Amino acid sequence: MNRKARGDSIAAVQRAALAPYTVWAVVFIVVPLFFIAYYAFTDDSFRFTTANIVRFFTTTSEVVTEKGIPREVRTYLLIFARSLKLAVISTILCLLLGYPFAYLISRAGARAQKTMITLVMVPMWMNFLIRTYAWMTLLQDTGLINSFLGMLHLPALHMIGTEGAVVVGMVYDYLPYMILPIYSVMAKMDEKLIEAAHDLGCSSSGVLRRVVVPLSMPGVVSGITMVLVPSISTFYISQKLGNGKFYLIGDAIESQYTANNLHFAAAIAFIFMIVLLAAMALMRKLTGRRVYEGGM
C-alpha cells in the first residue's frame, strides 16, 4: 500500500470511530438547541412570533428599595443582572481559592498529588442536592455552625437566606471545576522552565509571576468558563440557601417550565445562551492571542 492510500484508510477508520459520538452530539446537543430556538420564536399554536423575546426585555414589576421607595424595574433584566453578579463573585472566589490550591497540588510529590486530587473530587461523587441540603443544615439559624457558636457562648450568625450563603454554596459546588483544569495545565508544565527562570535571576515570586502564571492561563481560562457558565445558570442553590429571596435566571427558566410556559422558558434560555456564547467568544479573543501565541 502506498503512503497516500494508507493515510486515507487511517482517516476512514478515524471517521468511523467518531461516528457514534457524532450521532450522540446531533441527537442530544444539536437537535435540543434547535428545539429551544424553535420554541423561543413560536407561540402556543406554533406560529412565528417574537413576543417571547420582547417579553423578556419589557416585563416590569415593582420592587421596594432599601429606603422603602417603590420602584419600577425590568423584571428579567434585573434577574439576569443578579445572576451575573452572583456568578462573577463565585467565579472570582473560586479562582482565588482554586489557583493557589492547584499550584500547591502540582508542586507536591506524585503520591500526595494523587491523594489531593482525589480529595478534590470526592464531593463531586455525592449528589448535588444532598450537598446543598448539607449546607442548609450547616448554615441554618439553628444549624450546626450556630449550635457550635452557642456552645462557645458566641452570638449566633444569620447566614441562611443571604447572598453570602448562596455564594458559599456555589463556590463549594464549582470549586473542583476551577482546580482541575488549572492543575492539569500546571502538572504538564516543564520543570526545566521553572529551573531556567530561577537560573536567570528570578526569586520564587518572580518565577510564579513571570513563568507559572502566564503559562497556566489556558487552565485559568477553561476554569473560569467551567465555573462561570454553570454558576450563572444555577437555580437550586439559590432556592435552598437563599430561601428563595434571590430569584436567579435559572429559577426563572425552571418556574416558567413548571408553569407550562414552554415558549417563554425557551426564549429566556435562548437569550441567555446567546449572551453566554458572546461572552465566551469575547474572552477567547481577549486571552487567546496572548496566551497561545506568545509574543508580547
Added chain:
Amino acid sequence: MQKIIELKNLTKSFDGEVVLDHINLDIYDHEFLTLLGPSGCGKTTILRLIGGFETADEGDVIFLGERINDVPPHKRQVNTVFQKYALFPHLNVYENVAFPLREKKVPKSEIDARVKEMLQLVTLTGFEKRNVTRLSGGQQQRVAIARALISHPRVLLLDEPLSALDLKLRKDMQTELKRIQQATGITFVFVTHDQEEALSMSDTIVVISGGRIQQIGTPIDIYNEPVNAFVADFIGESNIVDGIMLSDCHVRMAGHTFDCLDAGFDQNEPVDVVIRPEDVDIVPPEKGMLRGVVTGVTFMGVHYEIIVDIAGFKWMIQTTDFVDVDEHIGIRLEPDAIHIMKKSEFSGMFGDYSSFSNELDELSNAESEGEE
C-alpha cells in the same frame, strides 16, 4: 590562572544510590572544561550542584573562594543552558533573551542594546519578534545561549546542549560554541557523553565514571596518556592487552618483547598495554613483530577498520591499505605507539574487539542517550 570554582569532596546520593563519590575538581577562569562520561556517571549532577539545583550530601562548592552551598540559583553568577533549551514558550525571542534583565529592572534602552548585542553574538539578528516554538533546534539553542550570557555570568554551564541536534548541525554548533567562549572569555563547563565533541572543544577534559573522576587533563594528555582501561576505551578506540613490564622501557605482551617509552613500574609488574588502532603498522607476516589473521574489514570512508585475531585476542587496526578477510598479516609497533597503564578496577573490561560490531555500538549509544 585563577580558580573560579572548586569542588571539594562532593558526595551525593539519590534514594541510597551513590551518584557522586568524593568529587574534587578545580575549574579555572576562562577555560573550556568538559565533563565527559557515559549516561548516569554523575556529570549532570555535578553541573546541577554548581548551578544550585541540587544540594550536596557532603562537601562544598566554592565560588571565587566563597562557599556557596546554600546560595539559591538566582543569586549565583552562573547560568545554565539546559539540554532541551527550556525556552519560555509564552515569550518571543527578544523577550526570552531580555528575561534576566527585566528581572533586574534594567532600563529599556540598555535592554535593547544588550539584546541586540547578544543576538549578534549568536548570529540571530532579525529574529527578535519570532516565536521560539517555531525555531529550528539550532536556532533555539542559540537563543538559549544568548539568554544565559546576557547577564554576563562568570561561568556558563552547558548540559549536553548539542545532543538534540543532527550531526551536521552539531559540528557547526561545536565551532560556534568555541567561538562564543573565546569571544566572551566566560568559563564554560560543558557536559557531554560524546568523546569527539570533548576532544575538539575543550581546554580541559574531566573523565567521569561511576560517580568518580577518572582523569583530568588536556585532550592530548587524555588521549595519549589514559590512566586506566576505562579512559583508554571511552576516549577513542583502544586495544588493551595484558602485559608484563620486564624493566623500564621493555614490555612483554602477546609473546613478544617490545620497546616502549614508559618507565617507573616494578620489575615484572602486570600492566595494561594500550595501542591505538591508528598507530599499528601492517607489514608482511615474515617482517611482523606479531602475526595474525584478518577476521573483519569495514570501510569507514577515510580508512578501513580491520579486526585482526592475534593469538586469540582481537585487535582493531585502522589502515588506509586494503587487506582482505582471512589474509595473514604481520604488525609492527613503534615505541611511541605503546602506552603502559597500571592495572585498575577496569582492567580486562575493555579493549578486546572480539564482540565488536558497529551496529551494536550504535544501538547502545541510542539507548543511553535518553537516560539522562
